[in-house]
Amino acid sequence: MSSTPAHTRRWFVAGDLNGFFGLVVDNLSILGFIAMALIGIFGFPAEVVYQRMFPGTAFGVLVGNLIYTWMARRLATKTGRDDVTAMPLGLDAPTSIGMALLVLGPSFVALKQQGMDAQAAAMATWQLGMASLIVMGLLKLVLSFFGDAVTRIVPRAGLLGSIGGAALTLLGFLPLIETLRSPIVGFVTFGLLLYVLVAKGRLPVKIPGVLLAFIVGTTLYYGLGLAGLGAPGFAVPQAVPLAFTLPLPTLGFLEGLPATVPYLPLLLPFGLLMVVGGINVSESARAAGDDYRTRxxxxxxxxSTLVAGFCGGVAQTTPYIGQPAYKHMGARSGYTLLTGLFIGLGGMLGYVSGLVQWLPLAVLAPIIVYVGLDITVQAFTETPRKHAIAVALGFLPSIAYLLNIKFGNPAWIAPDRFAALYHGTDGRGLPDLATIVTLGNGFIITAMIWTTALVAMIDGKLRHAVLALLVGAGLTLFGFIHSVDPRGGIYLPWDLVELPKLIMWQFFGAYLALAVVLGLLSLQKAEPERL
Structure with missing residues (x-):
């Protein structure tokens, strides 16, 4: 153990450079996917993404990494050690991508359908994004004092199963389609990522594997495209002029707060999962020798999430699970300082936007597919074997939501045809489309309730299962889960009419009926233990 005085402790070591490249690439890939999803998929105005959303989002990364750098140096001073590694902080992949695909993009499209022009719709969506970060940040702030209680109430299978389903369908399948729109570029990039991240294969050059995959994929994309051999639709992007934009605090989020209400069934679980993830990351760092206080x-x-929201950001920050990996790289506290400055200043000066706008979606999407697969695997490997079926059960509502995304696209199904299918019936129960929509709305919370109830049954705690089902029934009444509004909005049950009211009462009754059955079963006398 070293006893180097704090005033001579080095700010940077050689390993910090490796950590810097790894953490920067992670953040750039997520920023790039947000931009490509909003601009490429939903037709969002590029200048709003790059000059409004990115500066505040990047500033949150700067603030969080500065705090974690300070915490690392404080721990090093307290323990007298020189090998303390800072917590890596960046944009959370699942929720950042979820914000783009499930909140910001659909909101922008809906506002345009209501008659807004693209610029006005984009600005209103930006305000929604800021407000969403404030909501999630406040939830995380409160729960940071009760994190351990959350993990006791909701079993690990409930937390990981709910996000695992979203990871497989929304982070795995949807970006895979974008990957294969340019098959040669996407498949090669994806294969290289699997080689370096899953197979742990050797590289002929000493650079981060993800960076190499990006370089190869981008070279292929522009090389094939300029030679006329690329996928249809190749075009060199029109560069958005780089602009200096200070992420100044704004109260614009106040105008976006009312618009967050329909999205609360997504935003609240997103915030909750980050709290649980932070607890797990703290335990991981502690096991690696760095005893950070979880709170x-x-x-x-x-x-850092609240700061980003106040300054125009739209994606929440989180500590990354790979702190021991960065320690093995030899990184200490310098890499988080470098990353925070690079991303934060890049958001203000515009060079981060300049980097990501030249990265093709077919190159960015594969890393998101990998993230989705990795989270899905974690959902099974980090839960007890007997709870695996509960994890799998938690995947099913996300499949319904995936279908909602596609069926709700006016380019696929005209609104009048959608309405006819939603209300039509073949006499064998509720309409198919209405059932799919109702199951998919609030899918993350639904998955948490289902998996929590099943885990309780498996563990013989039937009264816990009854409580979970009663919570589900209560949330169903108001549309937090199983919303009968095709857009997923919440409501007062007495305001519903005809078929929507019937569907709501049927789903409410389903939870209540099963709770009664399990409650009666819990009254049985326990079987005597066999000798």
Whole structure:
């Protein structure tokens, strides 16, 4: 153990450079996917993404990494050690991509359908994004003091199963389609990522594997495209002029707060999952030898998310699970400082936007597919074997939501045809489309309730299962789960009419009926133990 005085402790070591490249690439890939999803998939105005959303989002990364750098140096001073590694902080992949695909993009499309022009719709969506970060940040701030209680109430299978389903369908399948729109570029990039991240294969050059995959994929994309051999639709992007934009605090989020209400069934689980993730990351770092206080880790990510929201950001920050990996690279506290400055200043000066706008979606999407697969695997490997079926059960509502995304696209099904299918019936129960929509709305919370109830049954805690089902029934009444509004909005049950009211009462009754059955079964006398 070293006893190097704090005033001579080095700010940077050689391993910090490796950590810097790895953490920067992670953040750039997520920023790039947000941009490509909003601009490429939903037709969002590029200048709003790059000059409004990115500066505040990047500033949150700067603030969080500065806090974690300070925490690392404080721990090093306290313990007298020089090998303390800072917590890596960046944009959370699942929820950042979820914000783009499930909140910001659909909101922008809906506002345009209501008659807004693209610029006005984009600005209103930006305000929604800011408000969403404030909502999630406040939830994380409160729960940072009760994180351990959350993990006791909701079993690990409930937390990981709910996000695992979203990861497989929304982070795995949807970006895979974008990957294969340019098959040669996407498949080669994806294969290289699997080689370096899954197979742990060797490389002929000493650079981060993800960076190499990006370089190869981008070279292929522009090389094939300029030679006329690329996929249809190749075009060199029109560069958005780089602009200096200070992420100044704004109260614009106040105008977006009312618009967050329909999205609360997504936003609240997103915030909750980050709290649980922060707890797990703290335990991981502790096992690697760096004993950070869990509450400090959670408070830092909550503060950085709130700062980003106040300054125009639209994606929440989180500590990454790979702290031991960065320690093995030889990184200490310098890599988080470098990353925070690079991303934060890049958001202000515009060079981060300049980097990501030249990265093709077929190159960015494969890393998101990998993230989705990795989270899905974690959902099974980090839960007890007997709870695996509960994890799998939690995947099913996300499949319904995936279908909602596609069926709700006016380019696929005209609104009048959608309405006819939603209300039509073949006499064998509720309409198929209405059932799919109702199952998919609020899918993350639904998955948490289903898996929690099943885990309780498996563990013989039937009264816990009854409680979970009663919570589900209560949330169903108001549309937090199983919303009968095709857009997923919440409501007062007495305001519903005809078929929507019938569907709501049927789903409410389903939870209540099963709760009664399990409650009666819980009254049985326990079987005597066999000798």
């Amino acid at each position: 400090d880790v959670l408070l830092a990510e909550a503060v």
